Amino acid sequence: MHDLISLITVPSITGTAEESELQHRQASQLSDLGFAVDLWKFDLDALAAADGYPGTEVERTEGYGVVAVLGDGTPALVLQGHVDVVPPGDIPKWLDADPFSGRVADGAIHGRGACDMKAGLAVNMAVARALVRSGATLELPFALHTVVGEEDGGVGAFATMLRGHRGQAAVITEPTSGRIVTANAGALTFALTVPGRAAHASMRLEGVSSIDAFLPIYRAIQDLEALRNADAPRRFLDTVLPYPISVGRLRAGDWSSSVADNLVADGRLGVQLGEDPQSARDEFEAVVRTACSADPWLRDNPAVVTWPGGQFASGMLADDHPLIGEVSRAIGDLNGGAHPERAAAPYGSDLRLYSGLGGIPTLHYGPGDVRFAHAPREQVQTAELITVARSVLLLALRRTQAHA
Numbered sequence: 001m002h003d004l005i006s007l008i009t010v011p012s013i014t015g016t017a018e019e020s021e022l023q024h025r026q027a028s029q030l031s032d033l034g035f036a037v038d039l040w041k042f043d044l045d046a047l048a049a050a051d052g053y054p055g056t057e058v059e060r061t062e063g064y065g066v067v068a069v070l071g072d073g074t075p076a077l078v079l080q081g082h083v084d085v086v087p088p089g090d091i092p093k094w095l096d097a098d099p100f101s102g103r104v105a106d107g108a109i110h111g112r113g114a115c116d117m118k119a120g121l122a123v124n125m126a127v128a129r130a131l132v133r134s135g136a137t138l139e140l141p142f143a144l145h146t147v148v149g150e151e152d153g154g155v156g157a158f159a160t161m162l163r164g165h166r167g168q169a170a171v172i173t174e175p176t177s178g179r180i181v182t183a184n185a186g187a188l189t190f191a192l193t194v195p196g197r198a199a200h201a202s203m204r205l206e207g208v209s210s211i212d213a214f215l216p217i218y219r220a221i222q223d224l225e226a227l228r229n230a231d232a233p234r235r236f237l238d239t240v241l242p243y244p245i246s247v248g249r250l251r252a253g254d255w256s257s258s259v260a261d262n263l264v265a266d267g268r269l270g271v272q273l274g275e276d277p278q279s280a281r282d283e284f285e286a287v288v289r290t291a292c293s294a295d296p297w298l299r300d301n302p303a304v305v306t307w308p309g310g311q312f313a314s315g316m317l318a319d320d321h322p323l324i325g326e327v328s329r330a331i332g333d334l335n336g337g338a339h340p341e342r343a344a345a346p347y348g349s350d351l352r353l354y355s356g357l358g359g360i361p362t363l364h365y366g367p368g369d370v371r372f373a374h375a376p377r378e379q380v381q382t383a384e385l386i387t388v389a390r391s392v393l394l395l396a397l398r399r400t401q402a403h404a
Contacts, residue, residue, distance in 0.1 A: 001109065001382055004122040005102035007083075008111040014084040014151045015058035022083040023064040026146045029125065033132045035068035035144070042159050050162060052357060055311040057152030057189065064148065065156060067165045070131065071141030077399040078143045078167035078360065079124040079392065080157075080350065081174075082150035085113035086374050093376040108379040116373035119380040120173030120366040121146065123389045130393050131400075139402040143167055150350055153310030157350035161358040169323045169399065170360045171392065172350055175368025175380070176343075180327055182363050183235060183316035183344035184351050185242055186271025188280060189309030191264060192217070192247075192288065195301045198261035207259030208297050211252050214263050217303055220291035221245055224284065233273060235344040242346040243270030245284075266309075273314045273344065281307060312348025315355050315362075323361050330395040331365075335387070345370070365392070 010025075012018040027039040042063040047053060069075055088099035096103045099112045109119075128144050145165065147156025174181070194214045199207025225245040236242040247267040253260030271280045285305050292298035317324065324342065332339040345364065354362040367388040368380040 001104070001385065003125055004109055004114070004119055004380070004385065005104070007118040007121055008102035008109070008113055009100055011100045012083050012085055012113070013087050014149060015060045019084050019148050020062055020064050023066050023146060023148060026083065026125075027066045027068070030066070030068035030128060030144060033128060035070050035128070038065070038067045038163070038165070040065050040163065042155070047155060047159055047162070050158075052158070054153040054155060054158050054353070055189065055309055056149065056155055057309040060149070060155070063155060063159065065160050065163065066146045067143060067160060067163075068128070069141055069143045070128075071138050071400075073141050075143035075167040076140035076169070077396050078145055078170040079127060079396070080145040080147065080170055080172045080354065081117055081121040081124050082147050082156060082350065083118075083121065084148050084151050085116065085118070086151050088112045089376060095377065099376070104382075107383065108381050109385075110377075110379045112378055114372075114378050114380045115175050115368035116370070116378070117174050117366065117368070119175065119368050119385055123173050123367060123385065123392055126389045127393045127396050131396060136397060138400040140400045142396055142400050147350065154312065154350050154353050157353040158357070161353055166358060167360050170354050170362040171327065171395070172354070172362060172364050173366030173388070173392065174349060174364045175366055175370045175373060176364050177369045178384075179341045179343045180324060180363055180365050181343050181345045182319070182324060183273055184314060184349045185273060185344070185346045186275070186277060186280070186314040186352065187310070187312040187348040188269045188271060188277055188307060189266070189311065190269055190284065191266050191306045191308050192303055193306070194263040194265070194298075194303045196259065196261040196263065199259045201257040201259060204259055207261070210260045210263035213295070213297055214265065216295050217288055217291045217298075218247070220287050224287045228270070228272065233344065235342065236346065237341065237343045239344070239346050242344065243272055244346065245269050270346065271312065271314050271348075273316055275314060277311060277313050310348070313352045313356065315349070315352025316344070317355060317361055317363050321361050323363060326398065327363065327365055327395055330398065331391045334390050334394060
């Protein structure tokens with residue numbers, strides 16, 4: 001618990017110096033435990049030029065990778081987590097005036113990153129410490145990866161895979177509400193620019209409002225969302241909308257007494273399991289073109305779609321992969337034989353980079369409820385933190401035995 005509070009108090013928002021600070025702290029702690037640590041600074045230009053670059057939402061001046069290995073050879077198990085968090089948002093909406101306090105109340109630890117995913121980082125470090133301090137003999141190597149930039153595309157995981165770090169299997173300790181998550185939908189950031197024609201507000205009919213022009217496009221996007229979610233796979237369980245299309249930011253006009261002559265809508269397009277991200281982009285752009293062709297103004301002044309930010313493909317682990325059963329048994333053996341549900345998640349993650357680019361069988365299992373992620377009430381239950389740490393430790397002990 002102390003480790004998690006300490007992690008929360010560092011405001012490691014994506015792309016900030018505090019993100020790098022935590023990476024150096026993780027590297028130092030793992031080195032002190034006797035791990036062989038690879039701590040390296042990214043060549044950001046080279047990463048941006050590499051095939052498959054996952055994009056970014058923020059301006060980044062630096063980034064560091066941390067890979068720590070106990071033993072020689074390809075690790076039998078990799079535990080992975082990201083140190084970056086999203087901004088705290090509207091501070092007055094937090095119950096605590098300081099979203100980075102790590103406040104403990106009502107059996108939970110509160111603060112930005114408590115759930116997503118510093119609880120998972122704390123679990124990974126606890127497992128690393130337990131493996132060393134227990135004196136257990138590891139017949140096969142074990143590794144811990146900590147990455148940056150997961151929240152805005154996955155540049156840290158991308159850099160780690162390009163550096164050549166691998167493993168026989170990986171568990172990303174993202175929040176899963178007690179479930180084993182074996183698949184993730186993707187998410188593509190888009191920017192939609194809609195033109196208008198400026199005029200004095202008192203002569204509104206002399207202009208064309210870009211806000212009004214956006215409305216038929218928005219309705220077409222909503223129809224597309226319904227179509228893309230009409231036959232969602234059952235592995236999403238109770239997720240009603242696994243492939244959402246949302247507009248998260250809207251900017252229009254530059255003067256309250258003028259007709260808005262430009263609108264930019266920044267949003268997120270959900271990618272279906274197994275779908276080529278380019279196919280998803282093509283479908284979205286086609287819907288926007290069709291909406292424009294049906295509108296007298298937009299027909300001659302069409303909206304423009306670009307893809308400027310994070311680009312998450314989907315990712316999945318085969319339903320019959322042995323890792324799923326191994327994780328399930330570790331959880332069940334410590335919890336009265338109850339085995340967790342298997343599910344898919346509607347958000348993008350580093351899973352698709354580890355399983356796709358890295359060829360590492362990967363799943364999610366970690367403490368926290370994703371409904372608290374990115375919210376002003378973000379928290380994680382301390383009991384869940386302990387339960388997950390024990391299960392992941394048992395998995396690590398079993399996978400690092402040659403006879404397992």
